[in-house]
Amino acid sequence: QVQLVESGGGLVQAGGSLRLSCAASGRTFSNYAVGWFRQAPGKEREFVGGISRSGSSTTYADSVKGRFTVSRDNAQITVHLQMNSLKPEDTAVYYCAARFSTNTVASTDSYRYWGQGTQVTVSS
Numbered sequence: 001q002v003q004l005v006e007s008g009g010g011l012v013q014a015g016g017s018l019r020l021s022c023a024a025s026g027r028t029f030s031n032y033a034v035g036w037f038r039q040a041p042g043k044e045r046e047f048v049g050g051i052s053r054s055g056s057s058t059t060y061a062d063s064v065k066g067r068f069t070v071s072r073d074n075a076q077i078t079v080h081l082q083m084n085s086l087k088p089e090d091t092a093v094y095y096c097a098a099r100f101s102t103n104t105v106a107s108t109d110s111y112r113y114w115g116q117g118t119q120v121t122v123s124s
Contacts, residue, residue: 021079
């Protein structure tokens with residue numbers, strides 16, 4: 001079992017920044033690739049970005065590329081999502097998820113463990 005807890009969400013004005021954290025506990029976290037997802041009201045959950053289990057590789061959705069950065073600290077078993085230049089369309093509940101694999105993928109079905117989510121609201 002891997003337990004994931006997100007934090008760092010909140011209300012921010014357009015153009016601002018937020019840093020989300022995903023704290024893990026349970027099995028060896030460095031064996032898991034981690035993805036960040038978001039879900040806006042009435043929409044499907046979508047992939048935002050992810051990081052390989054070693055931290056050497058990251059991938060992002062086109063909608064956030066150049067604005068969001070995923071990083072991880074395996075010693076502190078934490079993954080971060082730095083979000084800059086936020087837009088109102090970034091408003092959603094953000095989730096981190098872990099899969100027992102080297103790399104991340106965009107499919108939600110590929111992740112076994114999920115956090116409870118943290119709300120991000122960007123005002124215009």
